[in-house]
């Protein structure tokens with residue numbers, strides 16, 4: 790997709806130009822006809838170190854904590870905006886793994902608010918499950934306040950914290966960030 794020189798959609802004015810564009814609206818979402826075309830073309834990719842600020846922004850934007858993700862970026866997958874060349878600061882989706890031996894904590898599953906409900910969340914979970922299997926992980930654990938039913942439909946079962954392996958329980962999510970959140974597990 791080509792960059793457009795004249796884009797005055799939401800968040801833009803001719804006098805403001807690109808520097809003042811509202812940062813949370815992906816450029817291509819400002820043209821409805823293009824959105825329809827690109828949904829099927831969105832690719833799930835391994836995150837790069839340089840994606841850190843954009844992942845953190847997406848997590849904050851979707852109400853999730855970005856703490857400690859910089860130490861686990863090699864286990865992250867992202868979905869970039871089709872306009873990534875000119876708006877690298879906007880990601881449409883992310884999901885990460887914190888690996889603890891044969892177990893992993895699935896964390897930071899987030900889909901850009903303008904893009905939720907289109908199947909991306911499901912694709913991200915299936916992508917990270919495949920990645921985990923390739924790395925020899927046998928069980929995925931997660932904590933969620935907001936998406937228990939979503940994960941149940943993808944084969945995760947609620948478990949008590951006592952059933953979570955000690956090494957996974959040492960993660961910042963368990964010890965600091967989500968101390969009250971229900972936990973779930975899936976054999977993969």
Ligand SMILES: CC(C)(COP(=O)(O)OP(=O)(O)OC[C@H]1O[C@@H](n2cnc3c(N)ncnc32)[C@H](O)[C@@H]1OP(=O)(O)O)[C@@H](O)C(=O)NCCC(=O)NCCS
Pocket residue numbers: 851852853897898899900901904905906907908909910911912931932933934935936937938939
């Ligand atoms: C949860 C989240 C990742 C789902 O992503 P998404 O792209 O909107 O989900 P999908 O379009 O793949 O949804 C697949 C199905 O799950 C349902 N679903 C989506 N979010 C759900 C939720 N929070 N709870 C229950 N069901 C949900 C969808 O309605 C859809 O149902 P359908 O197949 O009958 O149409 C997304 O809503 C999000 O980023 N939420 C904010 C951050 C968050 O809560 N992350 C989870 C933290 S562990």
